[in-house]
Amino acid sequence: MLSIRNIVKEYAKHRALDDVSLEIERGTIFGLLGPNGAGKTSLIRIINQITAPDSGEIYLNGEKLNQSHISKIGYLPEERGLYKKMEIGEQMLYLARLKGLSRADATQRIKYWFEKMEMQTWWKKKVEDLSKGMQQKVQFVATVLHEPELIILDEPFSGFDPVNAEIIKNEILELNKKGSTIIFSTHRMESVEELCKHIALIHKSHKILDGSVKSIKNAYRNNTFEIGLNKAIEQADLQTADLLNTNISDEEAIVQTVKLRDGFSANNLLQELIPLVNLTYFKEVIPTINEIFIKTVKA
Amino acid sequence: MNKVFLIIQREYLSRVRKKSFLILTFLVPSLFIGMYAAIFFIYKNSDDTAKKFNVIDKSGIFENQFKDQSNVTFNYIDAEYETAKKEARTEKDVFLLYIGNNFKETGDVEIIAEKKPGIALVSEIENQMESILQTKKLLAAGIDTAVLNGAKAKVNINAKQLTDEGEKDASIGATYVVGFLGAFLIYLALFIYGAQVMRGIIEEKTSRIVEVIVSSVKPFQLMLGKILGVGAVGLTQFLLWIILSTGLSTLGANAFMNQSDTKTEQTDTKNKIPTEISAQNGGAAQQFFKAADTINFPFIISTFLFYFIGGYLLYSALFAAVGSAVDNETETQQFMLPITLPLIFTFILGMNVIVNNPDSNLSFWLSIIPFTSPIAMMIRIPFGVPAWQLALSIVLLIAGFIFTTWVASRIYRVGILMHGKKITYKELAKWFTYRE
Known part of the structure; x- marks a missing residue:
C-alpha cells in the first residue's frame, strides 16, 4: 500500500535518513521502531508531506505521493496539542474540514465518535478544561475522524491511564479490522508485540531490520x-x-x-x-x- | 484554496468573537469622540462671554483709544482707584485696567479682577496699547495720519491648493491632522495586528497543534490563512471605527453647529458686532470643518486602506517569521528590533520632517521604500502627491509584501517544527536556504 523507496533526508549537519526503503502492506499494523533521534519522525513527516525528502520517492496505492493523499492519511504526532481556547466540537470540525470533509459529514462523524468514546458532553468544553488523558482522546478521535486508509500513530499510548490505553488499543484494532493500515511508532515494545504484524527498525538514519514479527523473532x-x-x-x-x-x-x-x-x-x-x-x-x-x-x- | 479559507475563517471568528474585540471596537471611537467633545467644550466655555474693561487712565495717553472687540469692551471711567477696584473684585467679567500717572516713565499697567485674565485677553490689551503708543510716537515725529493709515498692511494667509478642479482652500491644520491620523493609525495597526499574528503562531507552535495542521495543509497555507484572517479582523475593526466615528461625530458636529449658530445671532443683535468678526471668533472649529470638507476623503480613505493592507501584509509576514522561530514570546526580543525600527524611525521622521516638508527628497524616498511607505505616504497624501510617485509607491509596496511573504514562508516552514533550539540570525539564514 505504501512504498517508501530510497529516501534520503539531510539537515544542515546530519543525514536524518540514509537510503531508507520500506514496503507496508495494506491492512497491516506496522511497527516503526528506533531509538530517539534515529530518524523515525523525519520519515513520518515525509510520509505526511510536511517535509519533502532530498531524494527518493514514496508511493501510496501505486501513485506517487501528492496533495490528494492528505485526506487518506491520519496522523497523530508524538508531541500533540489542541487550540486551548477553542471549543472541542468546533475544533474537531475544523480539523476534519481541513482534511477535506464537508461540514455535514464532519458533524455526523464527530457525533458518532463522541458517543462511542463517551464524550457527548464535551462539545462545548474548552481544551483547557479537560485533563491530559481527555485531550489525548480528543486528539485520537481527530486523527481518525476522516476515516483515513493510512493511520500513523506516534506514541499513541503516552499519557493514557491503563483503562483508556486499553480503549484506544481496541479502537486501533477495530480500525485495522475495518481495513485501515496502521503505522505505529513507539518505544513500548510490549505494545509492539501485542499489536504489530510487521516491524522495521531504524537506527542512526539507516533501516537495520525489517520484516514480520514472526520471521524476525525466528531469525533471532x-x-x-x-x-x-x-x-x-x-x-x-x-x-x-x-x-x-x-x-x-x-x-x-x-x-x-x-x-x-x-x-x-x-x-x-x-x-x-x-x-x-x-x-x-x-x-x-x-x-x-x-x-x-x-x-x-x-x- | 478552500483550506486557506477555512483557516482564515477560524482565525477571524476566534478573534472577532472575543470580548476584547468588542470592547476595543467601541472604546476607540468613544475615546476619539470624547476627546473631540472635550475640545469643543473647552473652546465653548473659554471666551463666550464678553469681558468688560473699566479703564482708569491717569496718564491720559490712551483716552478713547482702545477699540472694542468681539470679546472685550472698554469703558472709560473717572472713578477712584480704590472704588473701581472694589467693583472689579465683586463683579464677574468686569476688569479694571489701571494706567498710572507715571506710565511714561515706568510703563506700569495693572489689570485687576476677581479672576485671573486669560493670556489671550492680556495680549489683546498689550497689542492695542503698543499700537496706540506707536501711532502716537509716529504722529509726534510728524508723520501724517493719512500716510500712517496707508502704511498699515494687513496680511492674512489663505493657503490655496491647485488641483485639477481649480483652486481649493487648503487648511494646513486640517491636512496635517488627517495625514497624521492616517499615519498614526497605520503605525498602531501594524504593531497591534502584526503582534497578533506572531502570538497566534507562537501559540500554535508551543501547543504543538501545528504539526497536526501541517499534515493537512501546507505550512504556507497556514501562514497565509493566519495573516489574512488577522488582517480581516483589523479591517473589520477599522471599518467599524470609521462608521462609528463618522456617525457619532456627525451627530456631535450637528449639535455643535446649531448651538454656535444661535449664539452668533445673539451676539449680533446685542452688541452689533460685524458678523465677519464673530465668524472668526465662534468658528475655529467651523473653519476646521470647512477645511476638512475640502479634503478628498474617499481618496484618502481608499489610500489609507491600501497602505494599511499593504503595510500589514509586509510586516505581518515578518512578524510571522519571528513567531515561527521562537519557542515563547520573551525570545522574540532579539528579532523584533529590525522590524520595529523602520516603523518607529518613519513615524518620528514623519512627524518632524515630512509634515514640514512633504515634498523633500527624504519625504519622497520614505514614501517610496516599501518598509516605510505605509506611514510616510499617509502623511504626504493630504498635501498632494504626484500620481507617478503614488503609483511607484503602490507597485513597490505590492512587490515588497510578496517578497517578505516569500522570505517569511521559507523560515516559517522550518521554524514551526523546531523546538528547544536557541535561534540565531545565522540559523534563520540556514533555514531560508533549506530545500523543501
Whole structure:
C-alpha cells in the first residue's frame, strides 16, 4: 500500500535518513521502531508531506505521493496539542474540514465518535478544561475522524491511564479490522508485540531490520531452551548443551536455561535430561522484540 | 484554496468573537469622540462671554483709544482707584485696567479682577496699547495720519491648493491632522495586528497543534490563512471605527453647529458686532470643518486602506517569521528590533520632517521604500502627491509584501517544527536556504 523507496533526508549537519526503503502492506499494523533521534519522525513527516525528502520517492496505492493523499492519511504526532481556547466540537470540525470533509459529514462523524468514546458532553468544553488523558482522546478521535486508509500513530499510548490505553488499543484494532493500515511508532515494545504484524527498525538514519514479527523473532532464535525441573543439573552432566543460567528460587521448581551445542537438536538434549531429572516443562526461548531491539541497536 | 479559507475563517471568528474585540471596537471611537467633545467644550466655555474693561487712565495717553472687540469692551471711567477696584473684585467679567500717572516713565499697567485674565485677553490689551503708543510716537515725529493709515498692511494667509478642479482652500491644520491620523493609525495597526499574528503562531507552535495542521495543509497555507484572517479582523475593526466615528461625530458636529449658530445671532443683535468678526471668533472649529470638507476623503480613505493592507501584509509576514522561530514570546526580543525600527524611525521622521516638508527628497524616498511607505505616504497624501510617485509607491509596496511573504514562508516552514533550539540570525539564514 505504501512504498517508501530510497529516501534520503539531510539537515544542515546530519543525514536524518540514509537510503531508507520500506514496503507496508495494506491492512497491516506496522511497527516503526528506533531509538530517539534515529530518524523515525523525519520519515513520518515525509510520509505526511510536511517535509519533502532530498531524494527518493514514496508511493501510496501505486501513485506517487501528492496533495490528494492528505485526506487518506491520519496522523497523530508524538508531541500533540489542541487550540486551548477553542471549543472541542468546533475544533474537531475544523480539523476534519481541513482534511477535506464537508461540514455535514464532519458533524455526523464527530457525533458518532463522541458517543462511542463517551464524550457527548464535551462539545462545548474548552481544551483547557479537560485533563491530559481527555485531550489525548480528543486528539485520537481527530486523527481518525476522516476515516483515513493510512493511520500513523506516534506514541499513541503516552499519557493514557491503563483503562483508556486499553480503549484506544481496541479502537486501533477495530480500525485495522475495518481495513485501515496502521503505522505505529513507539518505544513500548510490549505494545509492539501485542499489536504489530510487521516491524522495521531504524537506527542512526539507516533501516537495520525489517520484516514480520514472526520471521524476525525466528531469525533471532539461538537454540536456547528454558527447562523446569525438580533438581538442578550440573554442566558436567550435559554433553549436548551449555548451561547458561540457574534459578533456584523454589527448591521444588528449579528453572535453568541452556544453549544447544552445535550439531545437537532439542531431542538430543531431552534424551540426555530424561534419565537425570523430572521435567516440569521444556520450551524454547524466543527473544522478545525488546531484546532484539536492544541487541541490534547496541551491536 | 478552500483550506486557506477555512483557516482564515477560524482565525477571524476566534478573534472577532472575543470580548476584547468588542470592547476595543467601541472604546476607540468613544475615546476619539470624547476627546473631540472635550475640545469643543473647552473652546465653548473659554471666551463666550464678553469681558468688560473699566479703564482708569491717569496718564491720559490712551483716552478713547482702545477699540472694542468681539470679546472685550472698554469703558472709560473717572472713578477712584480704590472704588473701581472694589467693583472689579465683586463683579464677574468686569476688569479694571489701571494706567498710572507715571506710565511714561515706568510703563506700569495693572489689570485687576476677581479672576485671573486669560493670556489671550492680556495680549489683546498689550497689542492695542503698543499700537496706540506707536501711532502716537509716529504722529509726534510728524508723520501724517493719512500716510500712517496707508502704511498699515494687513496680511492674512489663505493657503490655496491647485488641483485639477481649480483652486481649493487648503487648511494646513486640517491636512496635517488627517495625514497624521492616517499615519498614526497605520503605525498602531501594524504593531497591534502584526503582534497578533506572531502570538497566534507562537501559540500554535508551543501547543504543538501545528504539526497536526501541517499534515493537512501546507505550512504556507497556514501562514497565509493566519495573516489574512488577522488582517480581516483589523479591517473589520477599522471599518467599524470609521462608521462609528463618522456617525457619532456627525451627530456631535450637528449639535455643535446649531448651538454656535444661535449664539452668533445673539451676539449680533446685542452688541452689533460685524458678523465677519464673530465668524472668526465662534468658528475655529467651523473653519476646521470647512477645511476638512475640502479634503478628498474617499481618496484618502481608499489610500489609507491600501497602505494599511499593504503595510500589514509586509510586516505581518515578518512578524510571522519571528513567531515561527521562537519557542515563547520573551525570545522574540532579539528579532523584533529590525522590524520595529523602520516603523518607529518613519513615524518620528514623519512627524518632524515630512509634515514640514512633504515634498523633500527624504519625504519622497520614505514614501517610496516599501518598509516605510505605509506611514510616510499617509502623511504626504493630504498635501498632494504626484500620481507617478503614488503609483511607484503602490507597485513597490505590492512587490515588497510578496517578497517578505516569500522570505517569511521559507523560515516559517522550518521554524514551526523546531523546538528547544536557541535561534540565531545565522540559523534563520540556514533555514531560508533549506530545500523543501
